[in-house]
Amino acid sequence: MSTLDKKIENYIFGNIPTSELLDKAYDIKVQNFGKTITYSPKVFIPLTTLCQDACAYCTFVKTPKDGGTYLTFEEVDAIANVGDKSGCFEALFTLGDKPEIKWSFAKEELERLGFSTTFDYLIENAKRVNEKYHLFPHINPGLMSRKEIKEYRQHSPSGGLMLESFSKNLSQKGKAHYGAKTKDINLRLETLENAMSEKYPMTTGLLLGITDTKNEIIQDIYQLIQTCKINTSIQEVILQNFRAKQNTLMKNHSEIVNDLFMRIIATTRLFLPNHISLQIPPNLASNIELFLKSGINDLGGISPKTIDWVNPDHNWPNLIELKNVIKQTDQNLIPRLPVYPSYINKDWLSPSIYEKVSSVVNENGYPKEHEFTK
Ligand code: SF4
Numbered sequence: 394m395s396t397l398d399k400k401i402e403n404y405i406f407g408n409i410p411t412s413e414l415l416d417k418a419y420d421i422k423v424q425n426f427g428k429t430i431t432y433s434p435k436v437f438i439p440l441t442t443l444c445q446d447a448c449a450y451c452t453f454v455k456t457p458k459d460g461g462t463y464l465t466f467e468e469v470d471a472i473a474n475v476g477d478k479s480g481c482f483e484a485l486f487t488l489g490d491k492p493e494i495k496w497s498f499a500k501e502e503l504e505r506l507g508f509s510t511t512f513d514y515l516i517e518n519a520k521r522v523n524e525k526y527h528l529f530p531h532i533n534p535g536l537m538s539r540k541e542i543k544e545y546r547q548h549s550p551s552g553g554l555m556l557e558s559f560s561k562n563l564s565q566k567g568k569a570h571y572g573a574k575t576k577d578i579n580l581r582l583e584t585l586e587n588a589m590s591e592k593y594p595m596t597t598g599l600l601l602g603i604t605d606t607k608n609e610i611i612q613d614i615y616q617l618i619q620t621c622k623i624n625t626s627i628q629e630v631i632l633q634n635f636r637a638k639q640n641t642l643m644k645n646h647s648e649i650v651n652d653l654f655m656r657i658i659a660t661t662r663l664f665l666p667n668h669i670s671l672q673i674p675p676n677l678a679s680n681i682e683l684f685l686k687s688g689i690n691d692l693g694g695i696s697p698k699t700i701d702w703v704n705p706d707h708n709w710p711n712l713i714e715l716k717n718v719i720k721q722t723d724q725n726l727i728p729r730l731p732v733y734p735s736y737i738n739k740d741w742l743s744p745s746i747y748e749k750v751s752s753v754v755n756e757n758g759y760p761k762e763h764e765f766t767k
Pocket residue numbers: 444445446447448451452453454488489490535573575
């Protein structure tokens with residue numbers, strides 16, 4: 394074990410009281426992000442619920458027989474329109490990974506829509522949404538090549554790909570990633586490297602709770618931090634706690650308990666490069682109040698209009714209540730764009746996206762006052 398592995402182990406599993414660990418992490422959060430907690434007002438656009446993979450916990454994806462399909466242009470436009478009118482900034486394109494590789498039905502659907510690949514169809518939709526609305530597409534299509542990213546960044550300021558876990562055990566029979574080729578950690582790291590080469594700000598993160606051992610947790614945090622130290626495209630890390638869903642192979646798998654989750658968050662904050670935002674999804678924690686001073690500075694996308702398609706059983710928190718709860722911790726909740734202030738420059742954004750982003754942000758890189766943000 395390296396020194397950093399040992400430190401991570403000691404912080405997460407050692408004797409330091411959780412409150413002391415949280416205080417340390419909160420101090421670092423305040424030094425780097427002040428007393429604000431951000432969120433991204435968004436609409437969720439599930440462009441296709443078909444996927445070439447079938448992860449053991451996923452309810453987002455459907456087979457053709459179960460109704461997996463593509464949204465039409467009209468459906469995408471309707472969601473974007475609602476989001477725009479509600480004052481959202483982010484159009485979160487979340488979709489299964491290149492379903493046409495597995496399903497002839499996906500090829501037929503794409504043909505019917507006038508396209509031969511999911512990539513081409515996604516580009517056209519992102520382009521239309523970006524040109525027509527105030528919204529900024531944030532692209533989550535699974536693995537991405539350099540060539541694909543080059544195109545995405547013309548119509549979008551940022552993208553996302555969860556690493557989920559570095560553990561190779563997950564590809565074994567009965568485990569979360571069994572048979573899921575796109576979950577190969579090396580391929581996912583390659584996508585993040587492609588993003589760095591093409592200068593595309595990225596969100597990544599871990600899905601905590603899908604592994605089984607203490608050592609896997611330590612290694613996941615260690616490898617995540619090492620990746621973040623090297624890969625300058627990573628603007629944001631999500632620590633997502635696995636929630637067991639009915640009708641999945643992992644419906645009886647245990648979930649991560651609050652105290653361990655808090656210790657993991659705080660430890661990550663201690664070692665993560667300072668500029669990287671640390672997020673937990675506010676609809677998945679069983680008691681969000683507990684986490685507001687754990688070292689996080691962001692609560693991710695919250696939608697006034699669309700459900701969380703990946704975790705449909707978990708409602709978004711009420712924004713007014715959330716603001717009040719956060720106020721009680723002596724912090725403020727403020728909206729942000731899908732791209733973070735330190736990435737709003739001509740180096741990281743394409744010229745047209747930079748121009749559009751610049752027109753909506755204030756001198757701190759956050760959205761100017763807006764009806765939805767008051
Ligand atoms: S790759 Fe993503 S969308 Fe596809 S089955 Fe796995 S979790 Fe679901």
